[in-house]
Amino acid sequence: MKKTNEKLLIQFIHGKLSAIVVSGSSSREWESETFILESSQLYSEMCLIPEKLNFKGEEVSFCAATPAIDFILLKIQPLKPAELEMFLERKAHAAKGNTHIFGYTSIKVPDKEDNIYLHLVPEVYRQVFLDFCTKCG
Numbered sequence: 001m002k003k004t005n006e007k008l009l010i011q012f013i014h015g016k017l018s019a020i021v022v023s024g025s026s027s028r029e030w031e032s033e034t035f036i037l038e039s040s041q042l043y044s045e046m047c048l049i050p051e052k053l054n055f056k057g058e059e060v061s062f063c064a065a066t067p068a069i070d071f072i073l074l075k076i077q078p079l080k081p082a083e084l085e086m087f088l089e090r091k092a093h094a095a096k097g098n099t100h101i102f103g104y105t106s107i108k109v110p111d112k113e114d115n116i117y118l119h120l121v122p123e124v125y126r127q128v129f130l131d132f133c134t135k136c137g
Helices: 039-046 049-053 081-096 123-136
Strands: 007-013 016-023 026-031 059-065 070-076 100-107 114-122
Touching (some): 016 039, 016 049, 059 123, 070 081, 081 100, 081 114, 100 123, 114 123
Parallel strands (some): 007 059
Antiparallel strands (some): 007 016, 070 114, 100 114
16 A cells, blocks of 8 residues: 555544544544543544545654643753753652653743643553554554
8 A cells, every 4th residue: 555645633632532634735534423431442443543534644643631641830940851851751750650651841931940741641542552553554
């Protein structure tokens, strides 16, 4: 199967799964009719997306917003990128151990300490996404 330059954007927002394929200036959308409560349901529904949207690209992004994702606001002094990564890893591990992955959003406020939103995401969401990518190529 020939791959295209299409991009697949998947959203899982408070139990609802939707997706959009963007190709140049056109797009195709799909939304699951199922309210998703379990990771196995999420995986099953995600696996329907490529066929439902006739997706033949390689670039996929996944955005999730659920009550299972925690956020911590941190006020920090400016750090080098490597130091920031180590600092955030320690904070994430202290808050959730090894059961979560983390990401962050930096909020710049002039003449103030840097503010960081530390996102603590259950590992299961990464695993579902990686399983989906593996299965669907």
